[in-house]
Amino acid sequence: MRALLVVNPKATTTSERTRDVLAHALASDLKLDVATTSHRGHATELAKSAVVEGVDLVIALGGDGTVNEVANGILADGPSPDLPAVAVVPGGSTNVFARALGLPNDPVEATGALLDALRSGRSRQVGLGMADRRWFLFCAGLGFDADVVARVEDRRAEGSRSTPGLYVRSALRRFYRSGGTRRSGPLTLEVPGQDPVEGLCLGIVQNTNPWTYLGGRPVNACPDASFDLDLDLFGLTRMSTLPTLRHLSRMLGTSGKAPHGRHVVSLHDCATFTLGAEEAVSLQVDGDHLGEHRSVTFRGVPRALRVIV
Template identity: 60%
Template sequence: MRALLVVNPAATTTSARTRDVLFHALASDLKLDVVTTEYRGHARDLARRAVDGGTHELVVALGGDGTVNEVVNGLLHHGPAPRELPRLAVVPGGSTNVFARALGLPNDAVEATGALLDALRDGTERTVGLGLAAGTPGTPDESVPARWFTFCAGLGFDASVIGRVEQQRERGKRSTHALYIRQMVRQFIGEPYRRQGAITIRRPGQDPVEGLALSIVCNTSPWTFLGNRPVYASPQASFDTALDVLGLTKLSTSAVTRYATQLLMSTPERGPRGKHVVGLHDVEDFTLQSQAPLPFQMDGDHLGLRTSVTFTGVRRALRVIV
C-alpha cells in the first residue's frame, strides 16, 4: 500500500529522533512518502493533492488534532466519495489528541504506530461520521466556507478560551493543560455573556432553544481530556451517530462551579445535568445563532468571530485504520 505521511514538525510530544524511528517503522510495511508541513493549511493541501492525484491509498497524519483536522479537510475537499471513502490513519503527536484517543489509540506516538501497523497487517478499519460546519445563508457569515471537524466545535465561551491559549502560544508559552485552565479562569472573569445567554439553537421543524451562554457541539465522546482523565460533555455522542449539543443557559459563579465539577466527574453514562443544561442527541441539521459576533472553534482551532453557523452531521464520512 502506498501511503503519504504528513508530519507536523511542531508537534508538541514528538522529537526529531522519535519521528525518525516512526518513519522507519511505517516504511517497513508501507511504500511511504514523507512530507513535513511548512505553513498553516499545508496538511490540508497535501491530503487534497493525494486524493485528486490518486497517488496514495492512505494518508497518515502525525501531529495533534489540528493536523488531523487539516488532513481530513483535504481528504474530503470534494465530500465523501459515494463508492470509495478516503482512508486515514493517525499517529498522535499533540498535547491532547482527542480524535486519536476517542478511536481507542494509545496516546504515545510509538505505541500508536505499533497499533497502526497491527491494524494494517490485520486489515482492520472502521468508518466514522463527522461534523460539517458552514456560514448560514442569508447572514453576514454566509460566505464562510464549509469545514469538517472530527470531534467538537464550539461557539462562545470554549472558543474564547482556545483563542486565549493560541495567543499565549504565539508568545512562546507551551501548550499544557495548566495553560488551558488558567485561560479558562481569566475568560470567565471577563466573559460578557455569562449572565445572559446570547446563543440560539434552531432546528428544522422544532421550536428554537434560546438564551444559551455556552454551546458545545460534539461528534464523539469524550469531549476532551485533562491529562489522562476523559471529560464527557455529551456522553451519548458517537462516531456512529450525527451530532450532539451541550448548552448552558447560565454561567454565573455558582453555576460554573457546579457544572465544572460535573464535567470533571463525568462518565460515559453521565454528563452535566440540571435546570440550566440543554442537551441534544443525534441531531443531523441545526444552526447556532448569536445576537453578537462570538468566537468560534473547531477541533481546538480558533477560527475568528461568527454570528451564525449551520451544522450537519454526516454519517460514514471517512475510513480510519484502527
Template identity: 55%
Template sequence: MRALLVVNPNATTTTERSRDVLTRALRSEVDLELGYTERRGHAAQLARKATTDGVDVVVTLGGDGTVNEVVNGMLADGPGPKVPALAVVPGGSTNVFARALGLPADWAEGTGVILEALREKRTRTIGLGRAGDRWFTFSAGLGLDAETIRRVEHARTRGRTASKGLYVRSAFAQYFVGTDRRGAPITLRRPASAPERDLSTVIVQNTRPWTYFGSWPVNPCPDASFDTGLDLLALRGLPLAATLRTTQQMLAARPHPHGKHVVSLHDLSEFTLSSLTPLAFQVDGDYVDERDEITFRSAPEALRVVC
C-alpha cells in the same frame, strides 16, 4: 499500497526521533511519501493532493489540529470511495481524536497499532460533523470554549507550551475577565422544533470525550458517538455557581450534565446556531474565527480510519 505521512514538526510531542522511527516503520509496510507542514493550512493542501493522486492511506503525526486539516483536505470534494483511509499517530498535547478511536496516547504504542492494522487491512468507518464549511472529527464550539482556545493559542505564539496548567489558567482568565457572563446572544434552531433562545455558549460533539484533562476525560455530552448524529450541550447564562456545578458534572466518573440552565441534546442530524454578535468559533480544538451563524450537519460513515 501508497501512503502519505503528514508531519507537523512543531507539534507538542513530535520529535526528530519519533519522525525517523515512524518513517522507517511505515516504509517497511507501504510505499511512503513524506510531507512536512510549513504553515497553517498546509496539511490540508498535502492531503487534498494525496487524494487527487490516488494515495491509499494518509498518516498524520501531529495533534488534533493536524488531523482536522488533513480530514478537510481529503474531504474537500466530499466523502466517497476514492478518499484515502486516515491513520493517526498521536504527536500533540492532547490527541483527543486518536484516543477516542481507542488508540494509545503514546506515539510509539500508537505506531504499533497502526502497523498491525495496515498489515491486516483493518479499518473502521466513522461519522463526522460539518460546521458550515469545516469538517470536524470530535468537537466544535461557539462561545466560551472557543474563546479559551483562542486565548491559549495567543499564549503559544508568545512562546508558552500547551499544558494542563495553561488551559486551566486561560479558562479562568477568559471566564472572569474576557467573557460577558450575563450575555446570552445565541439561538439554536433545528427542524420541527421550537427555537432555544438566550444561550451563552454551545459545545457540539461528534464523539466523546470533548477533551481530556491529562488522562481524565471531560464529557459534556457523554452519549456522543462516531456511530450517531451530533450531540450538543448549551448553557443559559454563565453564573459562577451553575457553571461550576456543570463543570463538576462533566468531570464526574458518570457524567450527566443537567440543570435548569443546561440544554442537552443527542443524535442531531442538523441544526443552526445564530448569535446577535459574532462569537469565537472552534473546531477540534483549533480556533477558527468569529461567526454569527453556523449550520451544523452530521455526516454518517464519512471516513475510513485505520485503527
C-alpha cells in the same frame, strides 16, 4: 500500498529523531512518501494532492489540528468510497481524536498498533461533523469555549506551551472577565421543527466522547455522543460560579451522566441545527480557533471517513 505521512514538525510530544524512527518503521510495510508541513492549512493541501495522485492511505503525525486538516483535504469534495483511508499517529498535547478511537497516546505504541491494523486489514467508517463547510472530527464550539481556545492560541504564539494548566488559566480569566456570572448569552439555537432557544452563553458540539481531556482525565459534556450517531449539543443559558463548577464536576466524573439543570440546553443524535448571534462570536473546531461568526450551521455526516484502527 501507497501512503503519505504528513508530519507536523511543531508537534508537541515528538522529536525529530522520533519522527525519523516512526517513518522508518512505517516504510517497512508501505510505499511511503513523507511530507512536512510548513504553515497552517498545509496538511489540507497535501491531503488534497494525495487524493488526486491516487494515494491509498494518508497518515497524520501530529496533534488534532493536523488530523483535522488532513480530513478536510481528503473530504474537500465530499465523502466517497474511492478516497484514501486515514491513520493517526498522535504527536500533539491532547490527541482527542486518536484516543477516542482507542489508539495508544504514545506515538511509538500507536505506530505499532497502526502496522498491526494494516497487516490485519482493520478499518472503521466514522461519522464526522460539519460546521458550515468545515469538517470536524470530534468537537466544535461557539461562544465561551471558543474564546478560551482563542486565548490559548494567542498565548502559544507568544511562546507558552500547550498544557492543561494553560487552558484552565485561560478559562478562569475568560469567566471572571465578565464578573463570574452571565445571566444570558448571545447565542440562539435553532433546530428544524422546534421553537428557537435564546440566551445561550456557549454551545459545545460533540461528534464523539469525550469532548476533550484535562491531562489524562476525559471531560464529557455529552457522554452519549458517538462516531456512529449524529451530533450532540451542550449549552448553558446562564453561567455563574457554583452551578458552573457543578457542571464541570459532572463532566469530569465517571458516572457517564450528562450535566443537567434548569439552565442546561442539550441535544442528542441531532442531524442538523444552527447557532446564531446578533454580533459575531468565536468559533472553534477540534481545538482550532476559526475566527468570529454570526451564524454557524452544524450537520452530522454518517460514515464520512475510513480510519485505520
